[in-house]
Amino acid sequence: MSTAPLPLRYEGDGEFRVTSRMWAARADKSFVVGETYDMVEHHDRSTASHNHYFAALKSGFDSLPDHLRDEYPTVEHLRKKALIRKGYCSHSDHVCASKAEAQRLRAFIKPMDEYAIVEAVECVVRVYTAKSQKMKAMGNRDFQQSKSDVLDFLDDLLGVERGQTARSEAA
Known part of the structure; x- marks a missing residue:
């Protein structure tokens, strides 16, 4: 086909x-x-919408306070962690025999993907990986929803009115 x-x-x-x-x-x-x-x-994804999204992310990243720079050292860290926090991710659980083993496994897995969120909860290690927003991987409808959700996450993180980051890049 x-x-x-x-x-x-x-x-x-x-x-x-x-x-x-x-x-x-x-x-x-x-x-x-x-x-x-x-x-x-x-429906093809609008290049204008795609470009607006990444410009708004960059603008929001540039406004991050210093205390958030360790968690979000780059725009890509911010975008992928926001996608995960808003549910645009895959996740896997790894059950361990003890809490100590879970902590060791978390420490082993964490460097494998610098953008993933890896958590040890009791004896379980949870690994969250952001979904791709590439045009071939995410259709227009899902992209538009994820764009809105990620920019809302960023507004909440910055403590500004929802929509402010998107509006600042619309002009």
């Missing part, structure tokens, strides 16, 4: 048509006549 979305124009009465001969040729290579395919609407 084709990796690029196939542009279709709705003609009415349930009919869709490819938008050019090139796309018709691609459809002929990718699909079988008479087969049924599930279609979903695809």
